[in-house]
Amino acid sequence: MSAPSGLLLDAMGTLIGLRQSVGESYAAVAETFGLTIAPEAINGVFAGLFRQAPELAFPGLSGEALLEAEERWWTTLVAQVFAACGHEGPLPEGFGTTLFQHFAKADPWLVYPDVRENLQRWQQRGLKLAVVSNFDQRLLPLLEALELSPLLDAVVVSSVVGAAKPSPLPLQAALRQLELPAEQVWHIGDSPEDQASAAAAGIRCLLIKRAKPNGTP
Structure with a gap:
């Protein structure tokens, strides 16, 4: 097996994760709007609705138009999560937007301990590196x-x-941006969607197993 010339890296659960659970974060922000929902209840419904x-x-x-669609996607999910937890009626004005902006900041996130060293090592070896994520512009x-941006191409x-993995x-x-053919690139991810997407693109996939993540906001 020849060494790759580039790596396509998933983000959530591969390079970065949450410092606390989705339920804890959602519940903390909800309190500032006068809502009391148990973090355990949120965690119990979030993954399935996501x-x-x-x-x-x-x-x-x-x-x-794209920015508005991204925020609307998340605020709709947030409303479904709270309805499933027993909240009746519309959420307070600005609540969904506040949550959306909360997870755009670095504070809720952590970089897994091995990531920076590996990215630096791969970069020094001349590999082209791209993050490919089912996420939005945040x-x-x-x-x-x-x-992490200085370590990425x-x-x-x-x-x-306009499409998400497993597409x-x-x-x-990412291959077009790196100007590399599929046979010279590996994909590193943590989910069946990563594996299916790579197979459909003709790219070798390696799955990484982290401790169970706290979820995605």
């Missing part, structure tokens, strides 16, 4: 704030590409 949600991908949108400034998010399109977009 998996059932439409793809975080908006083909044909750009600019302000990921770009987030990676900047976490001081490209960042591809599903909302911008091969996000990985193929």
